[in-house]
C-alpha cells in the first residue's frame with residue numbers, strides 16, 4: 001500500500017511572515033514551496049524552481065512559526081514554485097487547517113489530479129493562467145502544459161471554491177490578439193474573477209525579456225467579468 005506523504009517531507013524554500021497581497025483581503029503568511037517544471041521567462045522566483053536547495057527551511061520551523069501566530073493571522077498561503085508538484089502538500093494543508101488557519105494556494109494547475117485532491121481542503125486559489133491554452137508552450141517551454149492548466153481550471157470552477165485567475169502580460173509573450181482570445185476562453189469557462197498583472201522586472205533573470213515594454217489594454221477589456229482589475 002502507498003504511504004501517504006507526511007508534511008515533514010515538504011520542501012520549503014522560504015516563508016513570508018506577513019502578506020496582505022498574496023491572498024487579497026486576508027492577513028496571511030506565505031509558505032514558498034520548492035520546485036517547478038515550467039520555465040516562464042518572467043518568473044520572479046527562479047530560485048524556487050529546483051526541487052531542493054541548501055537553504056531549505058524545515059517543516060518544524062514552519063510549525064513553530066504557525067503556533068506563534070495562531071491568533072494573529074487569518075490564513076496561510078502555499079505558493080512557489082509550484083506547490084502541487086509535491087505529494088506532501090496535502091498533509092501540510094491539513095496540518096495548517098487543524099491549527100485553525102484558512103488555507104490559500106497559488107498554482108498554475110500543472111498537476112491536475114493532485115490539484116483536484118487538494119481542492120476540498122482549500123478556501124481560496126490564486127490560479128495563474130499563462131496564455132490562451134493552445135499558446136502555453138510559448139510561455140512555459142513545455143508541450144501539453146495548456147491542457148493540464150485547462151483541466152485544473154475547469155476543476156476549480158466546478159468546485160465553487162473562491163478564486164482569482166491571474167495572467168501576467170508582457171508584449172514579447174502575449175499580443176493584444178492573444179489577450180482577446182484569452183478573454184473569450186475564460187468567459188466561456190465561466191471565470192468571474194480575473195486580474196491582469198503587468199510584467200515587473202524585479203526578480204526576473206536578466207536578459208530574458210525587454211524591461212520597458214508594456215501591453216496597453218482598452219479600459220473596457222474586463223467589463224464582462226464580475227470582478228476585474230489590472231495591476
Ligand code: SF4
Pocket residue numbers: 036037038039040042043044045046049080081082108
Ligand atoms: S509556473 Fe510560476 S514558478 Fe514556474 S516558472 Fe512559471 S512563473 Fe515561475
